[in-house]
Structures are given as C-alpha cells and as structure tokens.
Amino acid sequence: MAKESLSITDNRTGKQYEIPIKHGSIHATDLRQIRTGPDDFGLLSYDPAFMNTAACTSRITYIDGDKGILHYRGYPIEQLAEKSTYLEVAYLLIYGKLPTKSELDRWLHDITYHTMVHENIKKFLDGYRYDAHPMGILIGTVAALSTFYPDAHNIFDQRSREIQICRLIAKMPTLAAMSFRHSVGQPYPLPDNDLSYTENFLNLMWKATEVKYAANPILAKALDVLFILHADHEQNCSTTAMRCVGSSHSDPYSAVAAASAALYGPLHGGANEAVLTMLKEIGSKDRIPEFIKSVKEGHGKLMGFGHRVYKNYDPRAKIIKRMADQVFEVTGRNPLLDIALELERIALSDDYFVSRKLYPNVDFYSGLIYQAMRFPTTMFTVLFAIPRTSGWIAQWLEMLGDEEQKIARPRQIYLGEQKRDYVPIEQRR
Numbered sequence: 001m002a003k004e005s006l007s008i009t010d011n012r013t014g015k016q017y018e019i020p021i022k023h024g025s026i027h028a029t030d031l032r033q034i035r036t037g038p039d040d041f042g043l044l045s046y047d048p049a050f051m052n053t054a055a056c057t058s059r060i061t062y063i064d065g066d067k068g069i070l071h072y073r074g075y076p077i078e079q080l081a082e083k084s085t086y087l088e089v090a091y092l093l094i095y096g097k098l099p100t101k102s103e104l105d106r107w108l109h110d111i112t113y114h115t116m117v118h119e120n121i122k123k124f125l126d127g128y129r130y131d132a133h134p135m136g137i138l139i140g141t142v143a144a145l146s147t148f149y150p151d152a153h154n155i156f157d158q159r160s161r162e163i164q165i166c167r168l169i170a171k172m173p174t175l176a177a178m179s180f181r182h183s184v185g186q187p188y189p190l191p192d193n194d195l196s197y198t199e200n201f202l203n204l205m206w207k208a209t210e211v212k213y214a215a216n217p218i219l220a221k222a223l224d225v226l227f228i229l230h231a232d233h234e235q236n237c238s239t240t241a242m243r244c245v246g247s248s249h250s251d252p253y254s255a256v257a258a259a260s261a262a263l264y265g266p267l268h269g270g271a272n273e274a275v276l277t278m279l280k281e282i283g284s285k286d287r288i289p290e291f292i293k294s295v296k297e298g299h300g301k302l303m304g305f306g307h308r309v310y311k312n313y314d315p316r317a318k319i320i321k322r323m324a325d326q327v328f329e330v331t332g333r334n335p336l337l338d339i340a341l342e343l344e345r346i347a348l349s350d351d352y353f354v355s356r357k358l359y360p361n362v363d364f365y366s367g368l369i370y371q372a373m374r375f376p377t378t379m380f381t382v383l384f385a386i387p388r389t390s391g392w393i394a395q396w397l398e399m400l401g402d403e404e405q406k407i408a409r410p411r412q413i414y415l416g417e418q419k420r421d422y423v424p425i426e427q428r429r
C-alpha cells in the first residue's frame with residue numbers, strides 16, 4: 001500500500017527527510033527540521049495571501065470550487081435555500097446540527113428578545129456626519145457594543161458566550177437599519193417582536209408613520225434566502241480576520257467589528273456595491289464590448305466575477321439569478337438586469353474570462369435585487385454583514401475549541417537592511 005508520507009532530499013546538505021501526509025496536507029512545522037546547520041532556523045513555507053495554506057481544520061462549510069458545490073454542515077446550499085430559514089441556518093452553523101422544534105422555538109425567542117440596543121448608541125450615531133457610509137457606522141457601533149457588555153470578555157464562560165451570540169445575531173439588523181436611518185435623518189423605529197427576522201429588519205428600515213409595518217412576504221422571504229446564501233463561506237478574508245482577532249482572546253463584538261472591516265473592502269463584501277456602480281457606468285448594452293476590452297487591457301476588473309475558490313459558476317449566484325424574477329414581479333424589473341445578463345453572456349464567451357475560469361460570483365446579481373428592494377448601494381455590504389455574523393461566530397467558536405489553535409502569528413522572510421549604524425541628520429545625504 002502507498003505510504004502517506006512525503007520524502008524530501010535537501011540538495012544543500014544531501015540529507016533526506018520523511019514527512020507525514022495527513023488529510024492531503026503536510027504540517028508546515030515538520031519542515032523546520034530541514035536545516036543546513038545548528039544556526040539555521042529551519043525551512044519555512046512562503047505563501048503570501050494563503051494561496052495554498054490551510055490555517056485550520058473545520059467542520060462547518062465545505063466548498064468544491066471546481067464543481068461549484070457549497071454545503072453548510074453537510075447540507076447542500078440549494079436545499080437550505082429552498083427549505084430552511086436564515087435563523088435555522090444560523091443555528092445549524094453555530095451548533096452543528098438542525099434544531100428540534102423546541103430548540104428552534106427557544107432560539108427564535110432568544111434572538112427576538114435581544115434586538116433592542118442601548119439608547120446611548122443613538123448618541124454615537126449623532127456623532128457621524130450625515131453622509132457617513134453605513135458600513136463605517138456598523139463597524140464602529142458593533143465594536144462599541146463590547147463596552148456595553150463587559151461580561152463579553154469572559155469568552156470561556158459558556159453562559160456568557162451564549163448571551164453574546166444571541167445579542168450579536170439579534171442586534172446586527174438593528175444597528176444596520178440605524179446606520180441607514182441616520183443617513184436619511186429619520187427616527188429609529190423600535191424592533192417588533194411579532195415579526196420574523198427579515199420582516200423585522202425591513203420594519204426597522206422602512207417603517208414610517210404606520211402603527212404596524214407589514215413587509216411584502218415575497219420580499220421578506222427573498223431577503224431570508226439571500227441571508228442563508230451569505231451566512232458562511234469557510235476561510236474567506238473576513239472570517240480569517242475573525243479567527244485571527246479572536247485568537248488573541250478579544251471579545252466577540254471586537255472580533256466581529258474586525259471581520260466587518262475586512263468585509264467592507266471592494267474585493268470582498270464591497271463587491272456588490274461595486275457591481276452596481278460598474279453597471280451604472282456602463283449605462284447601456286452597446287457599451288459592454290468597450291468595457292470588456294478595457295478590463296482585458298488591465299483597466300479595472302469585471303466586478304462580481306472571479307473567485308479565489310470557485311473556478312466554476314458560484315452556486316449562490318445561480319440561486320440568486322433564479323430568485324431575481326420573483327422579486328422583480330413585486331418590485332418591477334431592474335433596468336440594469338439587461339446590462340448584467342448581456343455582460344455575463346459576453347464575458348462567458350470570451351477567452352480571457354473562460355481561460356481564467358472567471359464566472360459570476362454571489363455579488364454579481366445580489367445588488368440588482370437589493371436595489372429593486374429600494375436599498376441604497378451603500379447598504380449592500382451591510383446586508384452581507386448581517387447574515388455573515390452567524391458564520392463568523394461559528395468559526396470563532398470552532399477556533400476557541402480547537403486545541404491545535406494558538407494566537408495567530410505568521411512568520412516573515414526578512415529582506416530588509418542588515419544591521420547598520422545610526423547616521424546623525426547633518427551627515428545624511
């Protein structure tokens with residue numbers, strides 16, 4: 001039988017090493033024994049941007065990027081999108097199993113009753129300029145929550161942890177909607193405990209003078225499906241930030257703020273906003289060939305295309321594309337959809353995109369739905385952060401319970417100056 005190991009010959013010394021292979025990987029610290037002499041630190045692996053490095057083992061989300069497969073805790077994303085709800089999926093991600101009826105009832109109750117935020121949060125909001133980006137506000141206010149709940153620092157206290165988890169999932173929509181209401185100068189409505197998670201979020205966003213806000217059920221359901229699709233995506237940039245910050249044993253609010261900051265960037269969760277900006281700039285179908293040409297010449301990217309892991313159609317984008325029709329029946333068709341469809345058609349028949357395996361990702365169509373639902377583009381990344389919170393929490397819990405994990409601290413390969421003496425300013429040239 002073939003041996004599960006790797007034989008290495010170090011041509012510098014002629015020495016041979018046998019390194020075990022486990023789960024299709026070698027342990028990077030096993031390379032340290034490969035040394036040229038006693039003063040040699042040992043061989044390092046160099047992997048900027050973690051292109052080929054697993055930093056953890058995980059049992060949460062499985063992706064097969066070549067086949068376009070996504071599972072949460074073993075359940076295919078297509079089944080969850082069709083049959084589950086966002087809060088049930090959040091439970092699944094965090095606790096590793098689908099809840100029983102009584103567990104789900106308790107979970108929904110606990111989330112519902114933690115949706116209010118301290119009145120002082122309003123004072124923070126007053127400090128932001130009228131045109132502050134809602135994502136900047138969300139990052140600031142979620143970080144501030146840790147100051148309201150000092151017990152959150154007890155991250156190894158099971159009961160405290162459970163409460164912070166409920167608070168985070170419950171309060172993210174409240175903070176998100178407040179960040180929007182601030183930008184339009186409207187009062188902050190109270191959460192409504194009679195409503196589902198997404199209905200309540202829509203209530204917090206859009207309630208005006210009516211006594212009770214009633215969300216359109218098709219839109220509330222569509223948003224719930226979008227939340228399921230965005231809930232986790234294994235070791236992406238923001239989840240890595242969550243694990244990295246959490247590894248120093250920060251409280252979960254601070255770690256979620258860090259993860260949200262990573263999500264904010266246009267190469268990650270900010271891409272859905274960038275897609276809409278791009279579609280608006282293109283403006284009409286006849287300008288698409290010119291735009292594609294400029295992308296191929298290296299002037300910017302086709303936003304909403306490409307993925308580090310998916311080298312096939314993103315399964316989430318497929319579901320969103322299908323769902324768009326149901327939403328547009330309620331809201332009216334988003335005129336930018338025609339540009340997006342034509343852009344996809346042209347890109348997928350162009351060798352530049354085909355040879356690089358660049359397909360639409362989750363952000364390509366989600367923004368069109370959000371826009372049709374009246375969300376301003378600045379809210380798009382916020383709409384990503386709300387559901388991703390459950391994934392961040394699941395990954396954080398897994399990291400804290402993993403005996404192999406320690407504070408994250410990568411190595412570097414130093415290429416700078418060797419020791420040299422300080423030069424007084426008058427002698428510098």
Ligand code: CMC
Nearest residue numbers: 267268269271301302303304305306307308356361362363
């Ligand atoms: N448009 C044009 N060319 C692209 C694009 C794109 N969207 N994405 C990648 N490429 C090219 C890239 O220039 C490179 O070409 P070459 O080999 O000639 O140098 C090749 O494809 C490989 O790309 P890469 O930059 O090595 O790929 P990566 O894994 O480092 O980047 C990515 C992944 C998602 C950052 C990138 O595809 C991108 O910037 N896409 C646009 C932004 C976007 O839609 N982001 C959302 C990602 S999905 C949601 C999420 O997870 O946050």
